[in-house]
Amino acid sequence: xxxxxxxxxxxxxxxxxxxxxxxxxxxxxxxxxxxxxxxxxxxxxxxxxxxxxxxxxxxxxxxxxxxxxxxxxxxxxxxxxxxxxxxxxxxxxxxxxxxxxxxxxxxxxxxxxxxxxxxxxxxxxxxxxxxxxxxxxxxxxxxxxxxxxxxxxxxxxxxxxxxxxxxxxxxxxxxxxxxxxxxxxxxxxxxxxxxxxxxxx
Numbered sequence: 001x002x003x004x005x006x007x008x009x010x011x012x013x014x015x016x017x018x019x020x021x022x023x024x025x026x027x028x029x030x031x032x033x034x035x036x037x038x039x040x041x042x043x044x045x046x047x048x049x050x051x052x053x054x055x056x057x058x059x060x061x062x063x064x065x066x067x068x069x070x071x072x073x074x075x076x077x078x079x080x081x082x083x084x085x086x087x088x089x090x091x092x093x094x095x096x097x098x099x100x101x102x103x104x105x106x107x108x109x110x111x112x113x114x115x116x117x118x119x120x121x122x123x124x125x126x127x128x129x130x131x132x133x134x135x136x137x138x139x140x141x142x143x144x145x146x147x148x149x150x151x152x153x154x155x156x157x158x159x160x161x162x163x164x165x166x167x168x169x170x171x172x173x174x175x176x177x178x179x180x181x182x183x184x185x186x187x188x189x190x191x192x193x194x195x196x197x198x199x200x201x
Contacts, residue, residue: 021056025094025101025114027069028058030161030192032089036062043083043126049103050081059131065154066131067161067194083124084110091119094164134195136184140177148179149199158185158194165191 028047036044041063048059056071082105092101092114101114111120158172167187174196175184185194 020102020104022100023058023071023103024099025092025112026099026164026166027071027192028084028089028101028103029092029094030164031058031060031067031069032086033157033160033164034060034062034065034067034194035086037086038062043124043128045087046083046085046124047089048081048083048128048131049105052079052081059128061129061131061195064151065157065194065196066134067192068131068135069192080105081128082110083126083128085121085124088112088119088121134182135193136175136177136182136195148176148183150183150196151199154196158187161192162187167191 031047035046039045044062046060050057050059058069058071060067084103088110092112096115098115101112104111104113105123108123108125109120110123111118113119155172159168162168162170162172165187167189170187170189172185172187177183179198182195182197185196186192
C-alpha cells in the first residue's frame, strides 16, 4: 500500500485508463449512507467517483438527499468517472490503523486496498445523473421560511456521517431558501456539502 502523503489523493494514470488514488476511506463510507437501495435506478446504488477539470470528488444520492465530498490534492490526471458499488463499500470497515486507502479502477474493476486488505468488484455500468444541476450556489438568496418538514430518518443520517468522520459531537448547519426548495446541509467544520429535499405537505 502506498505510504501516507500530505495530499488526500494522488492519482497515476496509464494507457490502460487505470486510476490509482489515495483517498480518506471515512469519506467514502460516509457518502455511501446517501446511496440508493432501489434497484430501479441501479446507477444510484453506489458512490460516484469523479475527476473533472483538475478536481476530484465523490457524490452519492438517492433522489431525496445528496452529499458531496471534495477531495484534497493538486494533480488528478485526466477527466474520468466511475460508480463504486455500495456492495463493495459495505465490505469495508473503518477504524483500523489508518484512514487512508488506495483506490484503483482498471478495465471496469474497482479495487480498494485498505490496511492490508483488498476489496474488488465491477464498477456499476451506468450513467450517473447530472448532480450539478441541483447544487445550490453559495450566493443564492434566502427567504423567510416559517416551517419546513423533513424526514427524521434523513436528518439522523447526518449524525451517522459526522460519527464516521470523527465529528460525533459536531452539529449540522441547515441553510433554507423556501419551503419548496432543497436545503443545504453541512457540519460546522465544512467537511461536506449536502442537499436535503423537504417533505411535501
